[in-house]
Amino acid sequence: MIIRKIHQWLGLVLGVPLIIIGLSGSIYTWQPELTKLMYNDLYSAQETTENLTPLEISSLLEKRNNKRIDTFYFPERERETFIIRFYNEELYHFINPKDGKDLGQMDSRRGIFDSLLKLHMSFFVDGGKYFVAWIALITSILLFTSGIYLWYPKCRKFKKRDFWNWVSIKKKSFAISWHMMIGIYVSVFVIILGLSGPYFTFKKQYVAVLSVVTMTESDxxxxxxxxxxxxxxxxxxxxxxxxxxxxxxxxxxxxxxxxxxxxxxxxxxxxxxxxxxxxxxxxxxxxxxxxxxxxxxxxxxASAVDAITNKWIAPIHFGELGGLIHRIINSLAGLGLALLSILGWLLYYKR
Structure with a gap:
């Protein structure tokens, strides 16, 4: 069957990239908590009797370092400190918001998690973000829709015990049971992630498509x-x-x-x-x-298309729209995507 072949070979060819995308995305869902945990000294404000304004802090820092500030980030989300960067300098300085004390520097705002995001988006390859975006679209449109098509005729014959009583069943039955069950559980969420993710790479094209769908223009x-x-x-x-x-x-x-x-x-x-x-x-x-x-x-x-891209796409993709439950589901969906690739290889090997 042609659909089975498409599903099989797409899964085999894209297996490794899908594992990387799934695992890195699953971990990055918890970036705020993990970043605060790992870089607490840089992200937490220190108590002091002083209470300087951002204007006073910027003047103090430029005078102290004899340099002009290029970038200025205010405290947000998990981070209680300011982040500044000077002209012609790559390091980010983490500044205590009370007295302007320099708490330390890093070459990125989120440390190792900026590298994890680059891995998720581009595999550290120049132009890799376009490859990842296409994988996301192919996965959401072809792999999961074909998988659902293949699963549906068998869904009534599927036995719950095949999922739970895995000790007593054969390896091939074990792999296909888990592959089917995980695929159905995460399919909707992976399709949503696959369709929202390319926005961060193909913004102009994404907005153009949404403009047609919403019949509104971006401002x-x-x-x-x-x-x-x-x-x-x-x-x-x-x-x-x-x-x-x-x-x-x-x-x-x-x-x-x-x-x-x-x-x-x-x-x-x-x-x-x-x-x-x-x-x-x-x-x-x-x-x-x-x-x-x-x-x-x-x-x-904002127009409808600008509202979708600026208000909704990021919280949907990062799992923040529905709060903690949504983030857990997104994290599990990324993990499920990686497991599906591994189980798919196992099925092909044991065929």
Whole structure:
């Protein structure tokens, strides 16, 4: 049967990548808790009698290091500290939010978990993210739909005891019972993950498809440039400008630039804690000379396609939409994907 052959050979060829994607995704679901556990000294604020503002901290850090700040992250989710990076420097500095003390540096914001994310998205290969995105689509559309098609005629003959009483059954029956049961349990969730994941690689194409489906257009311009002239804004001036907008939101990040044609990127968040539900984040591109807004994204006024991509895709894919239960399910789905590949190989070997 052609569908059986497609299912079999896709599974065999994509087995190793699927194991890597599944296991890395399963672990990364718990990134907030694991990062806080492993880097507690950098992520936890230290108590002190001082209580400096972000403006005061930025001035203190630039004066102390005799360097200009390039990037400024405010506390969010599991992290209680500021993260800053200076121009022409790769290290991220973790700063105590009370007194501006430098608690330490890392070459990434999440340490080993940024590497785990790169493994999940690209296998550490240049251009690998496109390969991973296509695997996700093929898996969700072809592997699981063909698997369900093959399973359905046999579903009434499937015996529950084949799943639980595995000691008394043959190895081949054991493998196919587990393969079928795990496949059905995780199929819907892996399809959702497979269809949401490619957004992080093919954003323009993803938005284009969603625009057709929702019959709405994205409000985001294809390109934003600064139009002014003179001296570029420093971090202190940028923080002052940032305080004028989205006052009901928490500030999230500032990204300055030395490219005089580009813009300063500012972002805010509605809730800075790790929470269930949609992500509501506002952002703005401002002129690097005047601080005037060039493009403003307000989640409360977003079109349907922008609302889906900015509010829903990330919490769906990372398992945060439904809170702890959703994260557990996502983690198990990633683990199940890896087990399905292993059991599929075992079935082929024992055929």
């Amino acid at each position: 985001k311009p294809l390109e934003v440039k600064s139009k002014g002239a003179g001296n570029v804004l420093n971090i202190q001036q940028t923080i002052e400008e940032m305080n004028k907008y989205f006052t009901s939101y928490y500030p999230r990040s500032i990204h300055l630039t030395q490219d005089k044609e580009k813009t300063i990127y500012l972002s805010w968040m509605k809730d800075k804690s790790l929470h269930a539900g949609k992500r509501e984040r506002a952002y703005m591109n401002v002129d690097i000379y005047s601080g005037e807004p060039i493009f403003v994204f307000n989640p409360d006024k």
